[in-house]
Amino acid sequence: MGKRYVGVVLAGGQSRRFGTAKAIAKKNNKAFYKYSIDALAPIVDCLLVVTNSNLEHIFDKEKTKIIHDTKKYQGQGPLAGIFTAMEKYPAEWYIAVPIDVPFVETWVYEHLISQIEHGVDAIIPIVAGKRQPLIAIYHSSTRNLIEKGLNKGERSVQKLLEKCTIKYVPFDEEGPFININDVIDYQQYIEG
Numbered sequence: 001m002g003k004r005y006v007g008v009v010l011a012g013g014q015s016r017r018f019g020t021a022k023a024i025a026k027k028n029n030k031a032f033y034k035y036s037i038d039a040l041a042p043i044v045d046c047l048l049v050v051t052n053s054n055l056e057h058i059f060d061k062e063k064t065k066i067i068h069d070t071k072k073y074q075g076q077g078p079l080a081g082i083f084t085a086m087e088k089y090p091a092e093w094y095i096a097v098p099i100d101v102p103f104v105e106t107w108v109y110e111h112l113i114s115q116i117e118h119g120v121d122a123i124i125p126i127v128a129g130k131r132q133p134l135i136a137i138y139h140s141s142t143r144n145l146i147e148k149g150l151n152k153g154e155r156s157v158q159k160l161l162e163k164c165t166i167k168y169v170p171f172d173e174e175g176p177f178i179n180i181n182d183v184i185d186y187q188q189y190i191e192g
């Protein structure tokens with residue numbers, strides 16, 4: 001039997017809008033991806049950074065296992081990263097975090113985990129009226145649906161959610177969900 005909680009740091013994106021690898025952009029002299037690792041490390045049985053061969057050298061192997069997207073789906077978006085974790089590390093729940101949310105905190109995930117109930121495929125935050133499906137947890141029951149979608153070239157997480165039983169969890173605090181997509185976001189939230 002696999003583990004109960006596998007942490008999945010989604011780290012195979014191209015950072016096209018940001019211009020350089022977002023994972024190693026810094027907040028208070030600490031790389032963004034380390035905030036993601038530190039948020040999950042206390043609550044998971046195993047922590048994976050899912051990336052690709054071009055980016056893997058930037059990650060420190062301390063506390064994590066660095067793996068590559070399954071070849072067939074490499075670079076096909078965050079669902080490729082979640083699927084890869086499901087395929088390589090059997091577990092009940094997969095706890096996802098992107099590498100561009102340097103305000104994320106462990107309590108967010110503790111709250112999501114506290115919402116687990118039988119029959120639910122994924123637990124997704126709702127923040128300021130928006131879904132946050134990459135700071136979320138996915139049951140292993142979603143693996144086949146993700147795979148089917150990827151085989152059809154569907155990368156959209158929203159599309160996956162339409163096919164699943166989702167528990168949406170409202171959060172009042174927006175801070176931990178701030179996501180840095182481009183240099184304007186960086187100036188506003190990190191330097192500002």
Ligand SMILES: Nc1nc2c(ncn2[C@@H]2O[C@H](COP(=O)(O)OP(=O)(O)OP(=O)(O)O)[C@@H](O)[C@H]2O)c(=O)[nH]1
Pocket residue numbers: 010011012013014015016017018022050051069074075076077078080081082097098099100134181
């Ligand atoms: N493993 C894996 N992670 C991915 C992939 N695509 C995106 N991600 C990660 O998913 C999260 C959200 O992705 P985006 O915000 O679109 O980041 P991005 O793709 O690097 O940025 P843009 O190139 O500007 O769209 C980030 O943590 C990315 O590193 C992928 O193909 N594989």
